[in-house]
Amino acid sequence: MSFVKNNKRYLYICLALPIALGLSYIEIDPHTFGFPFNLVLCLLCVYVSVLAGRLSEHFLFFSGRKVVGIAFITIVILMVLHWLFYHRRLFFCSFFPSVSYDFSKSALFVCLWMLFIIILGAVIVRRLTLVKQNNKWFLWNHMGLYLVLLTGFMGSTDTYTMQTILAKEQETNFAFTELGEAMKLPFHLILKDIQIQRDHTGLTIQYKAMVSLKDVQKEKTRSVAVNHPCRFKGYDIYVMQASDFGCKLQIIYDPWRYVILFSILIMISGAVVMFFKGTKIQKQDDRLG
Amino acid sequence: MIGWDSFYVFAICIAQCILSAAIISLFKQQTKTIHMFVVIIQIIGIVILSIYIIGLSFRLHRLPLQTMGEIRLWYVFFLSLLGLIIYLRWRYRWMLLFTALMSIMFMLINILRPEIHNQHIMPALRSVWFVPHVILYMFSYAFLACSFLIAVAGLVKQQSAYMHVCDHMASRGVALFTIAMLLGAIWAKEAWGHYWTWDAKEIWAAITWMFYLLYLHFRNFNPKHYIVSYVILLLAFFALQMCWYGVNIFPSLKGSLHNYI
Incomplete structure (x- = not known):
């Protein structure tokens, strides 16, 4: 018994490692949530x-x-693990999962992400209720991060990314997800024209696709270029690749986009204030986190 | 006409100015005249670099912000500027020498690797977000490089006296890094449709960011453990190098959205 008591910390780590490994192999489809x-x-x-x-x-x-x-160790481990999985092709052993494996969809990633959000939220609540001064910007910055992480995660469960390849004058109302599933769009997409701007060496500088979008009520012709997507009925349309004969379009349905953008703006404003004010070492009584 | 062909002439002038300022700043007797002289030479060096950047902008018909070589110019500019600010504000005389040596090293890379200036610019980089994103990153890198240099000095001398300057540099650097990273996320949404894609470059940016936040939080909770704080800053700077250059070494970047660098 004394051995268990004396080495409690190491035993916890020994127990946590296989659980973490097991969780990392379980893949979660975000759309389930x-x-x-x-x-x-x-x-x-x-x-x-x-x-x-x-x-x-x-x-x-x-x-x-x-x-x-805990929060920082969690995040650093998370990042290092992710990096290792990202670069798994460098390791010549079969221990690492298949090439299609995506660590950000593993149960381990989701659990750690949720744990971090909860801890961060607890820190904000503690700070909100216990500390009365030097609070404003601390809460603002942490709240911004909390919202970004929470809405980013929740938003990913409702986001659908689809792609379609169209030739000139071709029409479709279907696009395909990463897994190859065909999804019906609430509008028809027709590729009208492609404009490719090239430099003197023949390399592409910019490309633009003219697409016609029509549903039961209306029909509109819009241009879609790199960095200039077009929005129709809540769907964002991006041009990913283009040639003289056709182009690859990406269609994204992301209902949380403005919520996430708002959270990002809160974080940016907090960082701007931090730049001008710097950070102050707090008094002993205020160090509640 | 100012271009990459004439860069070595400007680089020699800049190196002469900033290195002279650095060496003179190390003189034991620091009279007001010597101090003024150091400041003026350093400013001349920065002005020459500014002239080169402006001239190059006219030559290229755009701001020089799109290739690794062009980005290094901004890094040198901000590093020299911050070195001067730290010298004026905190009178760290050795700071100018370190920033000068780092700047010269980056200018040398630009001279010795001319192929980095002829890269094709992909359409995704032609965006209004690119300028603030890169300039803020370079400015933050310069702040964080200064915090690294001060941390090394603190670690070598085993003194806590440098801690408050490290705090100033790191907090400013982190603030700019955060803004640049978030602007990048907004830009990514516009260009590729997602705020964050867990790209190799993005993962290392997040690791770097977390390291610097760890430093700021550790300082808050353990203000007396200055050695650990210095070590965290060194590790964070290593992560920063991985984020900036390191990821380019690995083959997985070929499939990355950031493989234009």
Whole structure:
């Protein structure tokens, strides 16, 4: 028994490693949590964050230092792991999963992401309720990050990325997902024209596709260029590749795009203030995280 | 006409100015005249570089921000400027020498590797977001490079006195890094349809960002453990190099959206 007591920390690590490895092999389809489950999950996340924050005030089961330590170790491990999987082709052994494996869709990634969001939320709640001064920009920055992570994650469950290849004058109302599933679009897409601008060496400088978009009520002709997508009925249309005969279009349905953009703007404003004000080392009483 | 062919002439002049300023700043007797002289020579060096950048912009009919060589010019510019600001504000005389040596190294790379100036510019880079994204990144890299140099000095001398300058540099650098990264995310949404794609470059940007945030939070909770803080800054700077150059070494970047560099 004394061995277990003395080496508790190492035993926890030994237990956590196979669990982490096991979770990393389980792939999760983000669309499983699509609307309305993502909204329920979002509210649940906020509730658990508040609960963890309030409980920690009374029972002090995690100090500010531990919270930050855990959160950062989690993220760094997450990033390193992701990097390792990204570069798995460098490792000549069969231990790593297949080439099509996407770590950001693994159960391990999702669990760590949720854990980080909850811890960050708990930190915000603790700070909101316990510390009365030097709070404004701390809360603003952390709230921005919290919103970006939460809405980014929840938004990915409702986002659909599809692609289609069209020749000139070809019409379609279908596009294909990464997995090759055909999805019906609520409008028809016709490629009218392609304009390719080349430099004196013949290399492409810019390309533009003229597309006609029509549904039951209306028909519109729009141009789609790199960095200039067009939006129709909640769908964003991007031109990915173009030749003189046809082009590859990407169609994205992302209902959370403005929510995420708003969260990003909160973070940017916080960073601008941080640039001018810098960071201050807080007093001992304020170091709650 | 100003172009890459004449860069070596400008580089020699700039190197002479910033290196002279750095060496004179190390003199033991620092009179007001010597101090003024150092500042003026350093400013002349920065002005010559500015003239070159402006001239190159006219030559290229755009801001020189699209190839690795062009981006290095901005890095040299911000590094020299920050070296001067730190010298004026905190009187760290050795700072000018380190920023000068780093700047000269980057200018040398530009002279020795002329092929980096002839890269084809992909259509995705032709965006209004590109200029603020890259300039802010370069400015933040310069801040973070200064924080690294100060951390090395603090670690060698085993002194906590450098900590407050490290805090200033790192917090400003992180703020700019955050803004640049988020502007990049908005741009990515416009260009590729997603704010974040877990690209090799993006992963390393996130790792770098987390390291610097770790430093800021560690400083907040453990202000007396300055050695650990310096070490975190060194690791963070290593991550920054991986983000900037390191990822280019790995073959997986070929499939990446950031493989234009």
